Amino acid sequence: MSALDAAAAAAPVLAAQPPRERASWLVAAAGALLVAADDLVPLAVEETGLTEPRLRGEIKRTAVQLKLFAEVAAAGEFLDVRLDAADPDFVLGPRPDLRRYLVPLGPVLNFAASNFPFAFSVAGGDTASALAAGCPVVVKAHPGHPRLSDRTAEVLNTALPAGALGVIHGQDEGVAALQDERITAAAFTGSLAGGQALAAIAAARPRPIPFYGELGSLNPVVVTPEALTERAAAIASGFAASVSGSAGQLCTKPGLLFVPSGPAFPASFDAVGPHKLLHPGIVDGYTRRRSEVLGTPGVTVLVEGAVTDDGATPTLVETDLATLLEHRDTLLQEAFGPLSIVVRYTPGEPLGAVLAEVVEGSLTAGVHVAAGEDSPWLHSLVTSLQTLAGRVLFNGWPTGVAVTPAMQHGGPFPAATNPTTTSVGTAAITRFLRPVVYQDAPAALLPEPLRDDNPWHVPQHRSPAGESPSWGSLAG
Amino acid sequence: MSALDAAAAAAPVLAAQPPRERASWLVAAAGALLVAADDLVPLAVEETGLTEPRLRGEIKRTAVQLKLFAEVAAAGEFLDVRLDAADPDFVLGPRPDLRRYLVPLGPVLNFAASNFPFAFSVAGGDTASALAAGCPVVVKAHPGHPRLSDRTAEVLNTALPAGALGVIHGQDEGVAALQDERITAAAFTGSLAGGQALAAIAAARPRPIPFYGELGSLNPVVVTPEALTERAAAIASGFAASVSGSAGQLCTKPGLLFVPSGPAFPASFDAVGPHKLLHPGIVDGYTRRRSEVLGTPGVTVLVEGAVTDDGATPTLVETDLATLLEHRDTLLQEAFGPLSIVVRYTPGEPLGAVLAEVVEGSLTAGVHVAAGEDSPWLHSLVTSLQTLAGRVLFNGWPTGVAVTPAMQHGGPFPAATNPTTTSVGTAAITRFLRPVVYQDAPAALLPEPLRDDNPWHVPQHRSPAGESPSWGSLAG
Structure with a gap:
């Protein structure tokens, strides 16, 4: 049976399971992943060139993420159960008994990323949230780590229900799956060009489906004059670590650092040795972007760096800032690799407005401020950073994304093709659910989460009859 | 200043307002609408041909809807504020302070419908939810009621902030607005062809935007053998009222009624007189669809009806059922007007599976059951109806949609282009919001809803540090 056949067959089975049952096998899958770490991590090192410590951390993070989504499933709040009691005296006329909850969309297609072979791949975030939502998942493996992808699925499938997780390989196979009418939603983490092509295919289906793409990000960071005075060396070393970690192959790598004009910025990359790039396509793309940046008039080299066989x-x-604006078509493009641009600005100029105008939607935007710093200029800057990003961070670096209820990983296009959801954090589960309301249903025919005896013990939010609207108090 | 210029200028102003302030002017706008009813309703009668009682009810419903969204705004729960405390001992490593809420997307373009000149037009649901979310709205007026559209906007604008609501006219102007980079989301209620064309334009923008289209629906209703035995006459008269109300020009009109084979179905349309259709385009489309249905082999006429100048x-x-399947390309298309198809089925056959297979996504699906009726066949039917619809209703008729927290108006394509949201009910506000998280922000630089002193008095959901994950109890 093909992965799509299996997913289609599994969809009603998973949808009917109590979320606590889903939670149990998600926890078991997380356990299986950790048990197999000594088998999987060397394979990941071999296929991706990432370091073993990084990959050991990533597999642990991936297992914990599966468990966090198990918790979300078990808690049941994600079902968003709303029960409106029938009300013959409702302000708009008699109101029926209405009971709403969220149901799984159905089989989800997940295009894996190259740069997180665990956390954004077969066992990654979109897989965890879709499974927790009750959707079977078909992963289109990234060609950068095909054997790891198959092996990861084998490990997880020792714990998952039949058909809940399948892997396919090949670009044509991925496109065919995206066009298959049994697929009900798709997620993608990767390049702008690839994501735009897939989004267009999803939109052109006879029955279009939600497509959640994360396509690239510049992640601008601003250093205020006061912050630079306070701690230039610490900022420079934190910046260097964030730009060079995993050879800059992170969607949250800071690609632009705005520093007030003045003394030389104390770049501190001396200790960074060569790091392998993930695959030949990234070597090519990064080499080209780097040459374009280095060849742009008005750009000077602080640290030359190199791309070699090592x-x-x-x-x-x-x-x-003037050069950045003049050459925005070249300089305001993501370089997926260890390259960043320091941009000098004049203190007091309306930097926020300029950034909101010229920088495309970004996963993150950051600012470094001095202790207690506050000014209208700074407030205006923060407001502008919010308009262009999904995460606004202070006195830190955007790489490293916590998996928590409040995390937001997304943003205006092209950070995300759909800015209303997240791909990291437990709120991601809503991507793969749709609302259904039952009207005047006999008790015996209600789904479990909507029943008054609440056999699944999920949170139920009730709007009783006779609640008197309070809008009179809002007038004036 | 053009409507788009004004909306773009208003966007940051509205976004910065406390939701209670938005609520105040929404309530004032609702009041202005009701005060102007004697002015607006005759204009609506003249332009649409709908009856005065229907339109009096609709304008009241529309005003109440504005007030309900004012309540939603004032309550602040829609902001979905999540505060994760910093936690040095978090299971994934040190966790920063993360504070997330939902912010308005920006200017929204709303394509008005013809069939609800108040409730799905200038002052309608998508306008109310977008304004409550803090987004300025540009309405592309429906050509079926252009003067009413302008006049409605004038009335509302006596209460709304500058730029919050504008109206444009013309198909080319609508397309140009949909392509304008200042528009951040669009909503549409109308035909399948029109909605697909607009959805494609939204998807093909250099920066695609969320597009919420509601494109058509068959709204199948099943009558069980036991229900027919219990109350055939009542079912027949309820069905007649639901099919013929507003001349069937409702997206929730029941287009298919599945009745067990047996004695003649007691069709009771005798008392229904002629009702004007909304505009010449609908006359043409309905006349063509009606001819196709009447000309299909295996279809017999119960009530012939007519389309005349009256x-x-x-x-x-x-x-x-066999004929329906054989001629599905003709019979399983929406007829926007007072036409419905009674389909005879053989009791016991797997009707639910057949419907889930052949009926496209639908706003609603209904079933009439006898008191206390219960069987595996019935459970299977209900499960199937859920897979194809956003609202599953019992012993009632789909026309008439309550505006409540639990309502769901949407469904799998083509009922909606995006099945994850609703266009009716207070949950609709989420269409026009996106999440933003603040990481490690100094208190002075936090937006009001995220501050510990909570100056807007909005609900804040906290994840404290040191919460011990409970997934150990989920294992096995």
Whole structure:
């Protein structure tokens, strides 16, 4: 049976399971993943060139993520159960008994990323949230780690129900699956060009489906004059670590650092050695982008770096705001690798408005401030950063994304093709659910979460009859 | 200033307002609408041909809807504020302070419908929910009621902030607005062809935006053998009222009634006189669809009806399940007008599975059951109806949609282009919001809803540090 056949057959089975049952096998799958770490991590090192410590951390994070989504499933709040009691005296006329909850969309297609072979791949976030929602998942494996993808699925499938997780390989197979009418939603983490092509295919289906793409991000960070005075060296070293970690192959790598004009920025990349890039496509793309940036008039080199057979070492350049705006078509494009641009600005100029105008939607935007710093300029900057990003962070670096209820990983296009959801954090479960309401249903025919005796013990939010609207108090 | 210029200028102003302030002007706008009813309703009668009682009810419903969304705004729960405390001992490593809420997307383009000149037009649901979310709205007026559209906007604008609501006219102007980069989301209620064309334009933008289309629905209703035995006459008269109300020009009109084979179905349309259709385009489309249905082999006429200069009288035909399947390309298309198809089925056959297979996504699906009726066949039917619809209703008729917290108006394509949201009911506000998280922000730089002193008095959901994950109890 093909992965799609199996997923289609599993969909009604998973949908009918109490969320606590889903939670049990998600926890078991997380356990199986950790038990297999000594088998999987060396394979990941071999296929991706990422370091063993990084991959050990990532597999643990991935297992914990599965468990967090198990918790979300078991808690049942994600079902968003709303029970409106029948009300013959409702302000709009008699109101029926209405009981609403969220149901799984059905089989989900997940295009895996190259740069997180665990956390954004077969066992990654979109898989965890879709399974927790009750959707079978078909993963289109990334060609950068095909054997790891198959092996990961084998490990997880020792714990998962039949058909809940399948893996397919190949670009044509991925496109065919995206066009298959049994697929009800798709998620993608990868390049702008690839994501736009897949989004267009999803939109052109006879029956279009939700497509959640994360396509790239510049992640601008602003350093205020006061912050630079307070702690230039600490900022420079934190920046260097964030740009060079995993050879800059992170969607949250800071690609732009805005520093007030003045003394030389103390770039501190000396200790960073070469790091392998993930696959030849990234070597090509990064080499080309790096050459474009280095060849742009008005750009000076702070740290030249290189791309060799041993891998890449970081490249840091500097320019000013006027040059950035003049050459925005070149300089305001993501370089997926260890390159970043220091942009000098004049204190007091309306930097926030300029960034909101010219920087495309970004996963993150950051600002470094001095202790107790506050000013209208700073407030305006923060408001502008919010308009262009899904995460606004202070006195830190965007790489490293916590998996928590409040996390938001997404943003205006192209950070995300749909800015209303997240791909990291437990709120991601809503991507793969749709609301259904039951009207005047006899008790015996209600789904479990909507019944008054609440056999699944899920939270139920009730709007009783006779609640008197309070809008009179809002007038004036 | 153009409507788009004004909306773009208003966006940051509205976004910065406390939701209670938005609520105040929404309530004032609702009041202005009711005060102007004697002015607006005659204009609506003249332009649409709908009856005065229907339109008096609709304008009241529309005003109440604005007030309900004012309540939703004032309550602040829609902001979905999540505060994760910093936690140095978090299971995945040190967790930063994360504070998430939902912010307005920005200017929203709303394509008005013809059939609800108040409730799905300038002052309608998508306008109310977008304004409550803090988004300025540009309405592309429906050509069926252009003067009413302008006049409604004038009335509302006596109460709304500058730029919060504008109206544009013309198909080319609508498309140009949909392509304008300042528009951040669009909503549409109308035909399948029109909605698909607009959805494609939204998807093909350099920066795609969320597009919420409601494109059509067959709204199948099943009568069980026991229900028919219990109350055939009552079912027949309720069905007649639901098919013929507003000349069937409702997205929730029951287009298919599945009745067990047996004695003649007691069709009771005798008392229904002619009712004007909304505009010439609907006359043409309905006349063509009616001819196609009447000309299909295996279809017999129960009530012939007609389309004349006085309007339309209902047409009811009968066929069997085999004929429906054989001619699905003709019979399983929406007829926007007072036509419905009675389909005879053989008791015991797997009707639910057949419907889930052949009926496209639908706003509603209904079933009439006898008191206390219960069987595996019935459970299977209900499960199937859930897979194809956003609302599953019992012993009632789909026309008439309550505006409540639990209502769901949407469903799998083509009922909706995006099945994860609703266009009716207070949950609709989420269409026009996106999440933003603040990480480690100094208190002085936090937006009001995220501050510990909570100056807007909105609900805040906290995840304290040191919460011990409970997934150990989920294992096994």
